[in-house]
Amino acid sequence: MGYVAVKGGIEAIENACRLFAWERSKGTSEPLTTNQIRDQLYLAVDRVMGEGSLYAPDLAALALKQAAGDSSEASFMLRAYRATQPRLAYSLPATTEEMRIVRRISSAFKDIPGGQMLGATSDYTLRLLDFELLNDDAARREAFRKKIFSSLPSDVEIPETFPKVIDILRREGLLADSLPVGAAAEPFDITRQSLAFPAPRSAVLQSLARGETGGLLTLAYSSMRGYGNIHPTLGELRVGYVPLRVAHPVTGKPYTVGEVKVTEAEVLARFEGTDGMPRFSLGYGLCFGQNELKAISMAVLDRTTRTDRPTCPAEDQEYVLYHTDGIEAMGFCNHWKLPHYVDFLSDLDRLRKAQEIARMEDCHVAE
Amino acid sequence: MLLNEWLDQETQQAGGYPYGFMDDGAKKDIRRCLLKAVAIPGYQVPYGSREMPIARGWGTGGIQITLSLITPDDILKVIDQGCDGSVNAVNIKKFIQEVAGVEITNDTPAATVIQTRHRIPEEPMSAAQILVLQVPYPEALREVEASEAETRRMHAEADYSRMWLHLYEDIVNYGEITISYRYPVTVNGRYIMDPSPIPRWDVPKLHMADTLFLFGAGREKRIYAIPPYTRVEPLEFEDHTFRVEDFSGKSCARCGAADTFLDEVIDNAGGGRSYFCSDSGYCDKRAAQWNH
Amino acid sequence: MEPLIRIRGLSKRFGNGCDGCITATGPEYETNRCRHCGSVIACNDVSFDLYKNEALGIVGESGSGKSTLVRLLHFEWDATGGSVELHADATQHLQQELFDGVSVYSRNLLGLSPFQKRQVRNALMGIVYQNPFLGLRMGVSSGGNIAERLLGAGWRNIGKMRERSAELLEKTEIPVDRMDEPPKNFSGGMQQRVQIAKALSNNPLILFLDEVTTGLDLSVQARVLDLIRTLQSEFKLSLLVVSHDLGVINLLCQRTMVMKYGRVVEAGLTDQILQDPQHRYTQLLVASQL
Numbered sequence: 001m002g003y004v005a006v007k008g009g010i011e012a013i014e015n016a017c018r019l020f021a022w023e024r025s026k027g028t029s030e031p032l033t034t035n036q037i038r039d040q041l042y043l044a045v046d047r048v049m050g051e052g053s054l055y056a057p058d059l060a061a062l063a064l065k066q067a068a069g070d071s072s073e074a075s076f077m078l079r080a081y082r083a084t085q086p087r088l089a090y091s092l093p094a095t096t097e098e099m100r101i102v103r104r105i106s107s108a109f110k111d112i113p114g115g116q117m118l119g120a121t122s123d124y125t126l127r128l129l130d131f132e133l134l135n136d137d138a139a140r141r142e143a144f145r146k147k148i149f150s151s152l153p154s155d156v157e158i159p160e161t162f163p164k165v166i167d168i169l170r171r172e173g174l175l176a177d178s179l180p181v182g183a184a185a186e187p188f189d190i191t192r193q194s195l196a197f198p199a200p201r202s203a204v205l206q207s208l209a210r211g212e213t214g215g216l217l218t219l220a221y222s223s224m225r226g227y228g229n230i231h232p233t234l235g236e237l238r239v240g241y242v243p244l245r246v247a248h249p250v251t252g253k254p255y256t257v258g259e260v261k262v263t264e265a266e267v268l269a270r271f272e273g274t275d276g277m278p279r280f281s282l283g284y285g286l287c288f289g290q291n292e293l294k295a296i297s298m299a300v301l302d303r304t305t306r307t308d309r310p311t312c313p314a315e316d317q318e319y320v321l322y323h324t325d326g327i328e329a330m331g332f333c334n335h336w337k338l339p340h341y342v343d344f345l346s347d348l349d350r351l352r353k354a355q356e357i358a359r360m361e362d363c364h365v366a367e
Numbered sequence: 368m369l370l371n372e373w374l375d376q377e378t379q380q381a382g383g384y385p386y387g388f389m390d391d392g393a394k395k396d397i398r399r400c401l402l403k404a405v406a407i408p409g410y411q412v413p414y415g416s417r418e419m420p421i422a423r424g425w426g427t428g429g430i431q432i433t434l435s436l437i438t439p440d441d442i443l444k445v446i447d448q449g450c451d452g453s454v455n456a457v458n459i460k461k462f463i464q465e466v467a468g469v470e471i472t473n474d475t476p477a478a479t480v481i482q483t484r485h486r487i488p489e490e491p492m493s494a495a496q497i498l499v500l501q502v503p504y505p506e507a508l509r510e511v512e513a514s515e516a517e518t519r520r521m522h523a524e525a526d527y528s529r530m531w532l533h534l535y536e537d538i539v540n541y542g543e544i545t546i547s548y549r550y551p552v553t554v555n556g557r558y559i560m561d562p563s564p565i566p567r568w569d570v571p572k573l574h575m576a577d578t579l580f581l582f583g584a585g586r587e588k589r590i591y592a593i594p595p596y597t598r599v600e601p602l603e604f605e606d607h608t609f610r611v612e613d614f615s616g617k618s619c620a621r622c623g624a625a626d627t628f629l630d631e632v633i634d635n636a637g638g639g640r641s642y643f644c645s646d647s648g649y650c651d652k653r654a655a656q657w658n659h
Numbered sequence: 660m661e662p663l664i665r666i667r668g669l670s671k672r673f674g675n676g677c678d679g680c681i682t683a684t685g686p687e688y689e690t691n692r693c694r695h696c697g698s699v700i701a702c703n704d705v706s707f708d709l710y711k712n713e714a715l716g717i718v719g720e721s722g723s724g725k726s727t728l729v730r731l732l733h734f735e736w737d738a739t740g741g742s743v744e745l746h747a748d749a750t751q752h753l754q755q756e757l758f759d760g761v762s763v764y765s766r767n768l769l770g771l772s773p774f775q776k777r778q779v780r781n782a783l784m785g786i787v788y789q790n791p792f793l794g795l796r797m798g799v800s801s802g803g804n805i806a807e808r809l810l811g812a813g814w815r816n817i818g819k820m821r822e823r824s825a826e827l828l829e830k831t832e833i834p835v836d837r838m839d840e841p842p843k844n845f846s847g848g849m850q851q852r853v854q855i856a857k858a859l860s861n862n863p864l865i866l867f868l869d870e871v872t873t874g875l876d877l878s879v880q881a882r883v884l885d886l887i888r889t890l891q892s893e894f895k896l897s898l899l900v901v902s903h904d905l906g907v908i909n910l911l912c913q914r915t916m917v918m919k920y921g922r923v924v925e926a927g928l929t930d931q932i933l934q935d936p937q938h939r940y941t942q943l944l945v946a947s948q949l
Contacts, residue, residue: 110448110643111632124454126462127420163636172638226509271545278541312513365694524774528811532796535810536803538817539839605816 024068037061046261046289047071051326052078053210054085055260055288072212072330079327089246092254096242096264096286097161103239103290106165108268112236114162119239121292165236166266166282176272176279197318204305204321208298209287212326219324220297223304223314230269230283230303238264239290263287265295269303281306387434388466393417397435397590401581404592409554410522411505416588419462426459428583429482429501432590433463436497437480442470444478449486449628449645456484473648485548487569489627489646492578494595500563502584505591507551507561527559531602538607550609553600554593562599567611568628573599619644622653662708663749663864663897665764669705669741671727674698676739686919686940691722701727702921705741709865714891714898716912716929718905718944724921725901729867732899733786734768734776742767749783749864781811785858789870791850794857795842801828801853802838808860827856831886848879852886859890866891869901884910905948909933917941 025031038045038061048060052075060078067073103119106112118124132140169175187202195203208216223229241259248255267283283303285295301320310316323329387394393415400414419427437443445460447453451473459482460471472478475488484501492498508518511529521527530551537544548564552573562570563582573580573593580593593599601609618625620641627649629642644650672680677696684691684700691700702724709715717725730736732743744764768779788794795804802824809820825835831852837845842853851871858866868887872880888911891898900911908915909929916926917938925938933949936942 109633110450110630113633113636118454123422124458126458127422165633168633168636168638226504226506226513229509524777526774526777526811528807531810532799532803532807535806535817535820536799539800539803603815606818 020068024065032065034058034061034065037064043290044069044071046291047213047294048074048078050288050291050294051075051210051212052082053288054078054082056081072326075212076327076330089249091244091246091257094242094244096238096240096262097164099162099238099240099242099262099264100259101162101238101240102261104162104237105234106236107234108165108236112165113168114159117162162238164266166268169235169268169280173277174280175268176281195321199317199321204302204317205284205286205298207321207325208285208301211294211298211324212329213291213294213297215324215326215329216297216301217293219314219320220300220304222312223300227312228304228307228310228315230267230281230300232283232300232303233268234296235266235268235282236264237266237292237295239292261289263289263291263295265292265299267296267299267303269300384466386467387437388419388462389417389431389434393431394435397431400590401432401435401592404581404590405579405594407558408593408597409552409558409560409591411589411591413588414590416585419585421458421462423586424503425455426482426484426501427585428587428590429484429499429585430459430463430583431585432499432581432583433480433482434467436499437463437467437469439468441479442472442477444472444475444481444648445483446481446486446488446646446648447484449488449630450647452647473651475648485564485566486628486645487565487572489644489649491572492576494577497579497581500565500580500582502561502563502582502589503586504549504561504564505582505584505587505589507549507559510546522558525557530559534602534604538604544603544607544609551602553598553602555597556600559602560591560593560599566628567601567609570599570601570609571611573597575599614642617642619650619653622650622657624650624653660710661746661763663711663746664709665742665744665746666708666732667706667742667744669728669731669743670703670739671701671724671731671736672698672739673701684920685922686924689920691724691920700921702731702918705918705923707916707923707926709897709899711864711897712891712895713914714900714912716900716902716908716915717918718902718908718915719918720903722920723918725918726869727921728918729786729869729899729901731769733784733867734780738769741769743769745779745783777811781808781861783864784867785861785863785865786867787851787854787858787869787871789873791842791847791854794854795850797843798841800839801833801842801845801856804842804853805857805860808857812861823860824856827859828853830859830890831856832882846879847875848883851875851883855883855886855890859894862894863896865897865899867899867901870903872907873902873904880907887911905933905945917944 038057041061041064042057044064045057045060048064048071049055049057051071052060052063054060056078059081060074063074063077064071067077101117101119103121104114104117106116166175170177188200188206190203190206195207199207224232239261241261243256243259245254245256247253263286265285267285268280269283271278271280281303283299283301285298285300285302287294287298301314304314305317305320307315310319313319385391389397396415400412404410404412416428417431419430421427421430433443443460443463444451445456445463447456450456463469464471475481475490475492478496480497480499481488481492482499482501487498487500506515506518508521508527508530511533512518512521521529534544534546537546548566549561550567550570551559552562552570554560562573575596575598576593577595579595582591582593584590603609612628614625614629617629619627619629621643624644627644627646630645632641632643633639634641644653674693674697676698677693679695680693680698680700681703683693683695685703692698693700705724705728707715717728719725727736731738744767747763747765750765768776771779786794791797796807799807802821805824805827806814806820809823814820821838824838828835828838833849833852833856842850845853854871871887872883875883884907887898890896891911898911900908902908912929914927915929915932916923917932917940918924919940925932925936925941932941933945936945
């Protein structure tokens, strides 16, 4: 049916939406449950929570289902939902030293206190399609579980806490001091104020934390390849659950409201001699869920954007922060599909005029 | 013959993969590039790098070279940061064994092909062996110039003053050349080359060696080589010469070696340190002797 | 005495060109853009000699082709036509292959490979630009800027390079204790002097000066020009001085060429040109400035 500017437009639009919903529910496959998405596509859920900037696994799973797997759309839905929720409280500052670790590695040293805990990761898998998965069912899963758990030792000592590699280096004077918090101890809130440049560090980290994974990766990769290389080494990467506490609304005492799964990356970067003594500098990345590409990219960009004179996109704070919000980027890219015929008519008029003039000049010259 | 019969014939190997995972055409391409690389020591030969089931940045360049050369009679050793047991090495060994059926060893002198990430084995290799190095950054000049088009021109015209200027500025700012791994070298008096992220300790091993060194960068799609008995000279100044890492006063806690590259390991939260040979195969042998 | 360097028929065109380009451009047509095909004739058929220890001025407005000439002679741009030949005496430190089969003058340098051109340039030429950002690496120390030429020539001793840099900084009246500072922190006049130091690092025979004092305060200009004169007589340099300012030309140059729309309209002794200009355009120029 025709999409005409004035008449019949509403109908066409409504039908387009219905068709979209139809596309994902046609066919003979069983409806996906959000539990299935949450449990079995958990990394997609983690990514959407991070970009949607809302820690809500079930809602993220629902968004992915509704968006037929379009990660940008799903993140968008979560952000929009976030905007409807009232602020009940701010958490007290949390520290990842209290993290209930599920994965923790350092590339800077062969071994570290507490050990290199590889955890669940696809890093070392061979990327060969596993056709056995085509026959995944409850029986196979049970057999797989039995196989894994049968060969495990009954009891293993896991350290209570894992000291930060960064702290050890800092104590030895190898690391630049933590950046001063500055006059404003209150973090900037990018959802309540718009960014001005140069942006304070809290604003930079917030923006990057909700940034689109692919966009952050592209810019960080450009730095790694040589456009503003910081010679990074991964000091420590942690994935796990961090307890969140708020001040009790009546007593003011801190109490724990729950825990969130986060990925944290601390990247050691090229040394600089700020106070006359050369030291390693540090880049920091943190995001919801298990999203290591994003945390590492974020840490790299945190560091690359801390230059006075940017010589390339990854070093340019404005460039990085303006172009890595996935919701803004996808919205604007998609907006080109809206009618622009008035704008275009104006363009057409200009072009026709300019061609006219050019033709007249040609005639002139030919004389 | 029907098309699907022909296809079956072409992919006769187990699991549908040819010997060595890559098809013959791919191997031929890579071998040609290797020959060209050997003919022009230190020059980066561009090649059509194939995707491997192992991620880009994890050794696909080295793997493609190894798979292009390996035959069922070869004995393969794979190390990562000097260690046979590191996850990356174990993974690669597993894969190559599956697709090429070769014998594996941890003993440097026993191997015919050694694939390595970021280290050269402590025991000198012979003329009958090949060392395949995994390379993340094939371009030594990337430090001073981000554009590939420009660095290729610089190599073509031997226009290296900016690289030397970078080293001069390091000395002015820090009193030392600060490049640690990836120390730039001049090969055969002509090309400046990146020896891959081996430590400075290993750079002298490349000079006038008995062995053939092959370098593979899969993600960046470049192959280069140092043939045996080639001059490989680190960039240095007369009054600021090249020096290797300093391990004076330290020795391996396992085997007692005081003349190998040592890993530094943090013992505890207090910051205490221990040192161990990075070359684990070599350390194993020495430790076994020591304990007798 | 024979000229150090002989330039014959030097031309540069931007664009594909056509049969009508040359006859449609030039001072009589008040344009260097061909109306048939849109190509720009930046300079056409420029010939002159440059002698040892002399300063030759090139004067004209923007679009005259004077800066193009410098870019061509400094091997930054490829010429569309013409030849540049060096006298044999100039070339003790250069490759023999430039002189095989010829006697007094070299082969046409414009036909050399980029590698050879760079060697000739590093050995014989220095250049100072109007905009110090073109001639200097602002992120590199001043000493490093000077050392770059030396490094390109194969110097490998930090101590000796720093000695040479200090020597040159002294000659150009820059405090030696600022050798390790990048020139981006310096004043305009001082940046120009770093450029001069850099240009002299390899003992060139020819120094190109492209509008080097334009944009500087008058007193700063005077100081820089004075420095150039002193250095020229000390090192017996040949200078090619490009400027739109007749005062600068008058101060530095014994001979001058006047260019307009890519052509040389008048050439001769500076005194004569300024006191008795022959071409209509030169007359206008002199009248408006002096």
